[in-house]
Amino acid sequence: MAVLVEADRLRKSFGPILAVEDISLRVEKGEVLGFLGPNGAGKSTTMKMLTGFLEPDAGRARICGISVADRPKEAKSKLGYLPEGAPAYGDMTARSFLNFIAEVRGFDGASKHAHVDAALARTGLEGVASQRIETLSKGYKRRVGLAQAILHDPEVLIMDEPTDGLDPNQKHHVRGLITEMAKDKAIIVSTHILEEVEAVCTRAIVIDRGRIVADGTAEALQRRMPYHNAxxxxxxxxxxxxxxxxxxxxxxxxxxxxxxxxxxxxxxxxxxxxxxxxxxxxxxxxxxxxxxxxxxxxxRGKLDDVFREITTSSEGARHA
Amino acid sequence: MRNIWIVTKRELGAYFGTPLAYVFAVIFVALTGAFAFFIGNFFERGQADLQPFFNYHPWLYLLLVPAIAMRLWAEERKAGTIELLMTLPISTWEAIIGKFLAAWIFIGIALALTFPMWITVNVLGNPDNGVILASYFGSFLMAGAFLAIGSCVSALTKNQVIAFIVAATICFLLVMSGLELVLGFFRGWAPAFIVDAIASMSFLNHFELISRGVITLPSLFFYFSIIAFFLFANVVIVEQRKAA
The missing domain is CATH 3.30.70 (Alpha-Beta Plaits)
Incomplete structure (x- = not known):
């Protein structure tokens, strides 16, 4: 299988704070990788390095084999990214915003409109396409961010907390979308909602204090629990x-x-x-x-327990 | 080039999609007119030129250009859209030039809307239209220099008010450096070449030359190098501080 996302010993600090200590990972086509970890564990920082927003202090990231540091434009063109909080230009309408994204992604004329329409349809935004983004509800804003990320049908999709703050129906819809797109993409989803990992991810990585503390399927993580099969x-x-x-x-x-x-x-x-x-x-x-x-x-052993166990025990180990 | 134009187009759309554009244009046109007629004594001078009109442009820009520039990057950082913009396949310099051009074009439109002044003076007498054209050109260049400074400062902070005040202060110092008020302070003790160097940094002196119809290479070079320098600094600052 093709490895579409590669991170090799990424490290990043902000002044005295070491946000990411040493993270290496590979995501193949067809995989949905869940990024788990408590707040401040380094999930977002890792994603920002993968997407080329931040330069790592050490290590390198590759998207579809292209080095993000050396050929940023090419790497970024293979990538769809939903930043945390789904930022968008609030004074634009959903459609004009997506038109802008489509132009930046290199689409013109009829193909531009086709891509924008497809993205609007996929995320269920047709009804609000001509509303200004700042007037939309949180769920719709998030969908605008999603539409923006999937518009050019990227090979790699990186989403920072795509379902955070959505109601259950919206969460379900977003997860459905991720599952639907999963088979021909490499997807990374960060979350601290564990049910999400069970629902959409084929693999999960638990990050704590800038390090990977567990890596495996949701099933394998559950097996780490003493209550598993109790x-x-x-x-x-x-x-x-x-x-x-x-x-x-x-x-x-x-x-x-x-x-x-x-x-x-x-x-x-x-x-x-x-x-x-x-x-x-x-x-x-x-x-x-x-x-x-x-x-x-x-x-089965709740993932919540696994999560607590892994992240608190690594804390203990670190202090020891 | 394509990317620059895409960014410029989006930015221009944002200006005209909000009341900002209309408020700015109306105030700019009203103030330039008011200054020319009431303070510049446009009629009383009895001369068919636009000197009293252009004389107040530096002072108006001092207030109005930082107001346009303050949002360029501070707003992107505050809203988090900078993360979106910088992870699209656009390079930093393309984004910076695109945004700068949009603001500059917008100021150019506001400047063009003062054309009734030009009509008025042509109705009243026979002005030297070449000089007027040169003055418009000089005014536009000066606005670009103010704007580059404002754009650069805007990238330093998430706070638009701070961006405004700092940019206005820097522009104020650059305008003032040609006045006797500042030069007199140095003339007493500094060697002549330092006084000349400070005077040559003055927006006012270069603008006065151009608005008399004298477009000299040093003046062009001065404004373009100010623009180039601050836009370059802008690239460095955005690269360094985009995540802060």
């Missing part, structure tokens, strides 16, 4: 000792946790040993012992 059962409080003992005796179970008693029921959570799948065993056990189960859930 089985939770809700049973009558009276049976708790018997069930807990039986669960702990199962071969694949590492540990059994119990929660508080609520309305005469209690929740037990059996944590698997690494790599073990215990759901079937737990099911068989409960059936054999004829225990009445109110609820049984196989837990």
């Amino acid at each position: 089985v939770a059962v809700r049973i009558a409080a009276a049976e708790v000792e018997r069930v807990a003992g039986a669960l702990a005796a199962l071969a694949g179970v590492a540990k059994v946790e119990r929660a508080e008693v609520v309305n005469g029921h209690i929740r037990l959570r059996a944590l698997p040993k690494p790599g073990a799948a215990i759901a079937a065993d737990v099911g068989a056990l409960l059936r054999d012992q004829s225990i009445i189960v109110e609820e049984l859930v196989v837990e």
